[in-house]
Amino acid sequence: MKVWRNKITILFFLVSVINLIIFFYRDKFIYHKYATRSSLYSEDTLKWKKLVYDYSNQELIEGKKILDGLLNLNNKPTSSKVLEIGKLLYRRFHKQIGIPSASLSAGTILDQFKILDSSSSEHLWCGNFAAMLAFFCWSEGIPCRYIEIINPGDHHVVNECYLKETKEWVMSDITTNHLLLFNKNKDKFENLLNTRDSLTDPLQSFEAADDKIIVNSFQRDFYGKYFGEGNTINYYYRINNFELYKPTEKIRRYFLPTAWYEEVNKDPVSNFYFYLKQFFILLWLICLIFFLGQFIPFSKFKKV
Numbered sequence: 001m002k003v004w005r006n007k008i009t010i011l012f013f014l015v016s017v018i019n020l021i022i023f024f025y026r027d028k029f030i031y032h033k034y035a036t037r038s039s040l041y042s043e044d045t046l047k048w049k050k051l052v053y054d055y056s057n058q059e060l061i062e063g064k065k066i067l068d069g070l071l072n073l074n075n076k077p078t079s080s081k082v083l084e085i086g087k088l089l090y091r092r093f094h095k096q097i098g099i100p101s102a103s104l105s106a107g108t109i110l111d112q113f114k115i116l117d118s119s120s121s122e123h124l125w126c127g128n129f130a131a132m133l134a135f136f137c138w139s140e141g142i143p144c145r146y147i148e149i150i151n152p153g154d155h156h157v158v159n160e161c162y163l164k165e166t167k168e169w170v171m172s173d174i175t176t177n178h179l180l181l182f183n184k185n186k187d188k189f190e191n192l193l194n195t196r197d198s199l200t201d202p203l204q205s206f207e208a209a210d211d212k213i214i215v216n217s218f219q220r221d222f223y224g225k226y227f228g229e230g231n232t233i234n235y236y237y238r239i240n241n242f243e244l245y246k247p248t249e250k251i252r253r254y255f256l257p258t259a260w261y262e263e264v265n266k267d268p269v270s271n272f273y274f275y276l277k278q279f280f281i282l283l284w285l286i287c288l289i290f291f292l293g294q295f296i297p298f299s300k301f302k303k304v
Contacts, residue, residue, distance in 0.1 A: 035262035063139030098123030
């Protein structure tokens with residue numbers, strides 16, 4: 001019995017050390033949720049509505065009021081609404097592109113719009129443009145997602161908006177004034193992955209120019225370093241860091257196979273290490289039960 005207890009104690013502390021090491025190197029043991037074209041470009045937009053949880057109802061109502069006061073979007077097709085919202089954001093803020101201040105980054109998306117609108121000395125980057133487009137599109141009832149293209153040492157953020165009339169996702173990059181991209185060969189607006197794969201096609205860019213929208217040939221030079229097939233692309237469900245990094249959310253992601261984005265990767269990494277972590281967590285719990293059992297005496301119950 002004593003030998004058995006010693007073995008249990010040694011195993012418990014050994015597994016505890018292994019779990020401690022895994023925790024310190026936890027970034028190597030995260031769960032990757034890999035996307036496919038069918039999962040990204042289906043007609044089911046419900047899972048992308050999680051982004052709405054980043055905004056309060058009051059913020060969405062105020063966002064809608066701002067749009068109604070600045071634009072006439074009534075009875076217009078979704079593509080026209082996206083173009084008008086994109087034009088509004090680009091015209092107001094494209095001269096302010098730069099490194100955002102800490103105070104701007106700490107605010108909600110609606111706060112960021114107000115801060116940028118009230119002070120020309122405030123700066124924004126592609127992530128702010130994409131976050132504002134997503135917010136105002138959702139305020140208008142248009143599904144819109146936030147997408148990060150990762151180049152080693154750099155990244156760029158764009159959007160995709162859902163056109164209910166054609167049941168398609170289409171790419172919008174407000175930062176570079178590519179409000180929508182149109183593929184003349186396919187006679188349709190393009191999504192991000194098709195744009196990446198069709199850079200040699202005759203694409204047209206819908207752009208803001210003064211108070212109107214013009215159509216130019218798509219200038220693809222900027223995207224050469226971002227749209228390589230080896231670059232990772234993350235499609236986010238949520239972008240509110242205050243919510244994502246709450247202790248409860250971090251604990252949930254540590255123990256469960258869940259993620260706040262879907263990842264497109266030419267060479268996906270196996271989730272073997274994540275499931276190995278789960279194995280050692282389960283093994284630790286089993287060892288804990290046996291370890292504590294050594295100190296809990298068994299009671300004999302007699303029928304009264």
